[in-house]
Amino acid sequence: MKILVTVKRVIDYNVQIRVKADGSGVETDNVKMSMNPPDENAVEEALRIKESGKADEVIIVSVGDEKAQETIRTALAMGADRGIHIKVPHDVEPLNVAKILEKIVEKEQPKLILMGKQAIDDDNNQTGQMLSAKLGWSQGTFASKIELENDHAIITREIDEGLETIKTSLPLVATCDLRLNDPRYASLPNIMRAKKKTIDKYTSEELGIDVSLRIKQLKVTEPPKRQKGIMVANVEELVQKLKYEAKII
């Protein structure tokens, strides 16, 4: 069984982003980039499934500019087998990505697709569900546990009320929560080995996918800044302030 794992190159989660002065977006020049955090969980889960003998191959896919290949290499260094990079002419929307991935699924015929539940840059939380719908497959979103059996999976999902467990047949798109596992670090020998692994390269045009955008980003602004407050000396003062100044308790 093949597992397809998607990864996205995003601004590192520790970076305090800066909005461009002209309102056209967020500054990405000279900013540290990393793999989208829940995508690391997806890669890790795929590797564990392969190591347990339930899958033969882990294929990493990324849609983005040339540099997305660095993120694919990171996943290959963690232990994935090979990569596929689809170059796009500009930033794309989840719907575009779902259509591109649908094409790759046609080529590769995986039984399981693992994705991060959300990218921490656009915070859309859409692509996995969209891909699942396009393929007519089942979806297991926000997964914090995935148990694979012969022709089905038992998935524990993190929902607002607590946890939900579903059983779905394969093929399946699962989107991974940060609590699914602890992603491994790539060892130096594995980083070296990853350099020799194959990355197949396509463009969205070669795949015949129209990547025109349905949503126009008119402007990006900074949210209103919070005024820094005061430090209180002790708990008694805190309670007095909340009671008589903020009048909140």
Add this chain to the structure above:
Amino acid sequence: MSIIVLAEHNNNELKSATLSAINAASNIDDKIDILVVGSECQNVVNTLKKIKIIKKIIVVDDPKYLNSIAEFISPILISLSKDYSHILAAASTFGKNVMPRVAALLDVAQISDIIKIENDDTFVRPIYAGNALATVQSTDTIKVITIRPTSFDPVTFDEGEAEIENLSFENENNKVEFIKREETKSDRPELGTARIVISGGRGLGSAENFSLLNEIADKLNAAVGASRAAVDAGYISNDSQVGQTGKVVVPDLYIAVGISGAIQHLAGMKESKIIVAINKDEEAPIFNVADYGLKADLFEALPQLSLELDKLNTIQK
């Protein structure tokens, strides 16, 4: 223009996030219908009947829709979609699960988690954990939108006049099966809508120590939240997580205890009206957003806070 809102409920009670979605819809147009998919969900329909601005309540009531399975609900919305210009739901885990499926099947983009409506096709949504706000314009003929519940007040109840339309819908999907739901039961207010929230971080040190927070939560009638670090460490269940990948809360008062204030946590609480931070590290970034900061060891501060609240209550009596 007309709008359909997907109701979220547990077959008995309507979720307040849906009331926020109805309010958001009313900022776009006044032709608002609502879809209820469930099993023996008459109470939910009765609640919706009390909302004046709803024109029609479409009800699909069948045992196979007992549990909210995205693959079952999305075809129903698709079958109704041709009559609507906008399809709305709250950006809860329910809405996030169902709506992108609907959008993809309609071949339209989705606009996620909007916090403001500029006009019928232009919306504001947070990106990068709320550190930037994007104003976006949809060019699709049907707009599929999820709304951030804390950014829209819930609609109030009144004398409604909605027409009820019962619909039966064949579900042909047999690929997915619901097994169980483990809900965290609490007598405290719901985290998403509580007036006061007190949250703990890794600084609490253990699950047992959360009882210190619980005690204060009970005195303030507050909900208890947590940082991702505390949830990851197993101190408290996942539904308590506040932040970019957890819940967004906007209470009148947010008390952060032993929480350093990572970008991902701030994303879930920095719109709160008043923020209090208690942390022993005075360099902790949480102090940059706090209205009142207290540098203290939480194991000393929390019992003191409990005592001070008792004193206050005695004076009030």
